[in-house]
Amino acid sequence: MWLSSCRSCGSCSLPAAQHLEESTPKMSSTPAPRDITSHMSSSALLAAQLSGERTPATSSSAVPEVAQESGQMEELVELQLVEEVRLEKLFWEQKAQRGLDEVTLDTFFKLFDMWIQLYRLNKCREVLEEVVPVCEAKGGNWHIKAIQALAFTVWKQSNFALAAELFQKIEALVGPSAALCENMGHTYSSLGNYPKASEYFRMGLEILNQEDQSGRTVGDRAGMLLGLGLIEDRQGHHQEALTAVQESQDLYRARANGKPSSLIAKAGMSVAKILLKIAASESDAAKKRSMEEEAVRLGEENVAIFEVTCGADSPLTASALKGLGEAYKRRGRREDAIKAYAKAYLLEALKDSFDLVSVMEVHNELFDAHLAQITAGVGIDRKAFKSYLSTVEKVLARVKLMPQDANAGAYYKAAGEFMAFAEDYAGADMLLTEAIRLFKAERHDKEELVGRLIVTCQELKDFCTKQLAAACAGGSSGSSSSRGSRKKKGGR
Secondary structure, rough: HHHHHHOOOOOOOHHHHHHHHOOHHHHOOOOOOOOOOOOOHHHHHHHOOOOOOOOOHHHHOOOOOOOOOOOEEEEEEEEHHHHHHHHHHHHHHHHHHHHHOOOHHHHHHHHHHHHHHHOOOHHHHHHHHHHHHHHHHHOOHHHHHHHHHHHHHHHOOOOOHHHHHHHHHHHHHHOOOOHHHHHHHHHHHHHHOHHHHHHHHHHHEEEHHHHHOOOOOOHHHHHHHHHHHHHHHHOOOHHHHHHHHHHHHHHHHHOOOOOOOHHHHHHHHHHHHHHHHHHOOOHHHHHHHHHHHHHHHHHHHHHHHHHOOOOEEEEEEEHHHHHHHHHHHOOOOOHHHHHHHHHHHHHHHHOOOOOHHHHHHHHHHHHHHHHHHHOOOOOOOOOHHHHHHHHHHHHHHHHHOOOOOOOHHHHHHHHHHHHHHHOOHHHHHHHHHHHHHHHHHOOOHHHHHHHHHHHHHHHHHHHHHHHHHHHHHHHHHHHHHHHHEEEEEEEE
């Protein structure tokens, strides 16, 4: 439950209402609903081939992450969008005319490649509900393809436990392979089972070594190194992690041969994040600056690559923008950080697989960036907060479809705070009222923490009420003065 990890805004203990009154707001940032893994953006790494050349049974419909000399489509989003339209039309026509026979299924798995690359996760899941039983009945290669497609889909939807079950099912059917070990490693890493993740990554590397000796390498050494680097990072071994992920990115660059590849950016996000971690404890000012500047360079490259390969509205672009915002913030480029976070916030609000945790994280980062501006004496940028209200409304529309519990209340509180800064006091009052109601319904073992949140909401709600009353009084006074003026003129 998010309440167990409620974070404050740091040194400030003043309520939001008092900050608004003083025009130097430093209210507590709303907590994310739960703790999550920090590399969710790397989920598409599971698109690696599940050793398709090893045996006929493991032939895969894996996502075409990198352009191939064999004529595979170049990884450019505009080309993928055109192909998506063509394949969708063909698939639905074939399904209507032929049912889910092998010709139709072959078209579907080609379409799946486009959908998974473009993060059409709801579409993937919906059609797979019908496709998987059909393929299971056919058995053999069709069965493996369907299980793998479902595993990739639920992984990208952050259902890592189910993904692990599905990959284990594939392992039981066809045995271990380098790519399957990589997928299992990333899955256990996301589940927080680092020893098991490391076991699978190392097993995969051993299989790769055996393949190298036989001259028939099939697996992905770059993906394996990236996975091991992430494990080292999560265990606090940042230098070892940096070495692994940099080598991984070098391999991806060589493979892409000068063409855009999302895998370069996925590795680049990890490199940038680890550089910032190392820089945080670096005592040498020149080295610290160099690492932070490199993180900025990589961050800008990551965003540019994802925009070209996955689309400007891709969840991967959102994750890259968030990482870029952090790099800008570390270099003191607060205005650039705000722009990056604001774009990421909108993309998180729009993405197919909505995740309130990710929304809350970038919401908090955006607010903290504004807080840094205010602390520096810039003042409240009310125009910026007003520009965020359209994004807030998009998130609210989706949160209202979720269970109305304290998690929803957390966002209502956060949205209410933004509305207050945008001077939409009526909207803020309504959301804070609902947040208070949901917090009061929270279980009693969180009573102390809930109580503090309710107090914060109530204080800001009281402030909004005062502002509305003042505006109303000012309007009435203005109207009376206007009427008196007109009467005086009429009496002359």
